[in-house]
Amino acid sequence: MGMPASDRLGVDLHLADQELMAAKRTAVEPAGLTVPQYAALFVLAENAGISGAALARACQVTPQAMAVLLKLLTERGLVERAPHRWHRNVLETRLTDRGRAALELADDRAAAVEQALSDEFAPAEREQLRRLLARATDALRRAADALD
Amino acid sequence: MGMPASDRLGVDLHLADQELMAAKRTAVEPAGLTVPQYAALFVLAENAGISGAALARACQVTPQAMAVLLKLLTERGLVERAPHRWHRNVLETRLTDRGRAALELADDRAAAVEQALSDEFAPAEREQLRRLLARATDALRRAADALD
DNA sequence: TGACAGGTATCAAGGTATTGATGATGATCG
């Protein structure tokens, strides 16, 4: 094969992300939420009345994925959806009180994970890491475009 | 909420990983493979006769997830599974010729993505990024343990 | 010999994601 696995930067990146997702999962689980559900509620908290499609864009998933997720959350009474007054085709989505409570519970622990991650680094290192990650993201986007 | 989203290092990390996965997906798709399938074939290429459970560990997924994946790959004739001579309970897994061909096709393009990622950075930056990612991984593991 | 731990496989249920296709609605422009 072209390149040994140990030379693949992508492996390290993916390992770190897997650990992040695992940590967030254990953080958010006592609130009865999964990570994507938590993410959706988080965005929803500061964007009341947003459409499902817009929420999907904010969470970086497809509208279909978000639709399934919102269906679950609606059935559990964590969000409410009601037709927009003018644009009848749009379902405005909002947090319920129960949704807000679940989000707060989850976010306390999720923020602790982020804090622990942040505390691992000195401020300069933190900035360095962000810059390197941003460059990696750009390079990967370009590579994918070049690929087809 | 506890911490603004823009301060969350985890967001940058996850964005980079999403871009990586998207790039790999477009790289590997012409070979008729998904990213996890490609990963499994990659490990299999250098570990002929490995068990499904061991393959799962190498790919950082649960044995169940790997079982589903291997079922698909077996049906498509990319891998073969046969009972171990002594440990009848173990299914030894091997690449078929078709599997090897698909892997080579996929790996050419996947390696190009890794190359593009690598080329974005000077050698010192590359090492720096790896070190930072390794520390992040450790910090996250500790945070998850502390959480429960 | 017999109980037990450890590795392996597999069924089941719940949740997330993709692409593709369809239908309904509002806005813009000829």
Add this chain to the structure above:
DNA sequence: CGATCATCATCAATACCTTGATACCTGTCA
């Protein structure tokens, strides 16, 4: 006014991941 375009919602098919539970086989230890 009517065609076209963009946006939104949703059904369907496929694939992947998780936890929990069950069951088999094997080697070990009492």
